[in-house]
Amino acid sequence: MTNTSPLELVVVPCRQDNYAFLVHDARTQQTALIDAPEAALIQAALDARGWTLNDILITHHHDDHVDGLAALRGDARVIGAQADAHRLPALDLAVKEGDQITVCGQATHIFDVSGHTIGHIAYYMPGANLVFTADSLMALGCGRLFEGDASQMWDSMQKLRALPDETLVCSGHEYTAANARFAASLDPDNPDLILRIKAVEKARAAGQATVPSTLAEEKRTNPYLRVDLPEFKAVMGMPDASPADVFAKVRALKDSF
Numbered sequence: 072m073t074n075t076s077p078l079e080l081v082v083v084p085c086r087q088d089n090y091a092f093l094v095h096d097a098r099t100q101q102t103a104l105i106d107a108p109e110a111a112l113i114q115a116a117l118d119a120r121g122w123t124l125n126d127i128l129i130t131h132h133h134d135d136h137v138d139g140l141a142a143l144r145g146d147a148r149v150i151g152a153q154a155d156a157h158r159l160p161a162l163d164l165a166v167k168e169g170d171q172i173t174v175c176g177q178a179t180h181i182f183d184v185s186g187h188t189i190g191h192i193a194y195y196m197p198g199a200n201l202v203f204t205a206d207s208l209m210a211l212g213c214g215r216l217f218e219g220d221a222s223q224m225w226d227s228m229q230k231l232r233a234l235p236d237e238t239l240v241c242s243g244h245e246y247t248a249a250n251a252r253f254a255a256s257l258d259p260d261n262p263d264l265i266l267r268i269k270a271v272e273k274a275r276a277a278g279q280a281t282v283p284s285t286l287a288e289e290k291r292t293n294p295y296l297r298v299d300l301p302e303f304k305a306v307m308g309m310p311d312a313s314p315a316d317v318f319a320k321v322r323a324l325k326d327s328f
């Protein structure tokens with residue numbers, strides 16, 4: 072994968088199917104962690120490289136994204152959503168949509184991507200072409216609507232869809248194979264989806280992660296990013312419905328798939 076910045080990205084599989092991410096700037100030796108599903112495997116990934124955490128970025132309050140934080144935080148700066156400060160571990164920096172912070176020397180933009188939870192945020196590093204989306208936009212999917220509603224999640228999808236095609240979507244779980252089976256049930260003749268499913272099956276059979284993905288491939292294949300396209304509304308049999316209504320239908324079908 073091409074990455075013009077000096078940032079190194081390490082994907083750390085955790086727990087059953089979670090991903091944590093490390094980013095490291097070799098020039099300054101700064102390291103950041105995005106989400107802390109568990110401590111031991113993340114600490115091992117740091118130790119193997121001789122890295123120490125400067126920043127920990129939290130996307131949302133669920134246990135499988137924060138459980139490792141207490142054991143990992145040390146002197147690191149812990150960043151999370153202001154809106155969720157009351158139910159997150161203690162934050163050193165509380166952020167909200169529109170804020171810009173510096174992490175590993177990279178300008179990092181905060182997006183509110185509520186839907187899965189209220190107060191879920193994404194971190195976008197345009198200089199490194201990275202966006203950390205956790206349980207908002209996922210590879211071929213999106214997070215389940217536990218706290219927000221479909222129109223809110225659709226608003227969140229549109230913010231992420233507006234990023235450049237080459238952006239790497241670093242999402243929180245290895246759910247891609249199941250998401251692919253569902254996407255194919257809706258949109259079986261989408262040639263890009265057919266190709267992607269083959270690639271996903273091959274990667275999984277080889278024990279490889281399917282995360283991160285590119286935003287370009289998500290735009291072509293992820294049903295939740297396609298609910299306002301006439302061709303997708305047509306395959307859903309909802310040509311005149313609003314995008315939010317098509318989104319709600321897709322999400323509801325997935326919940327019982």
Ligand code: ZN
Nearest residue numbers: 131133187206
């Ligand atoms: Zn979650």
Ligand code: FE
Nearest residue numbers: 133135206243
């Ligand atoms: Fe999660």
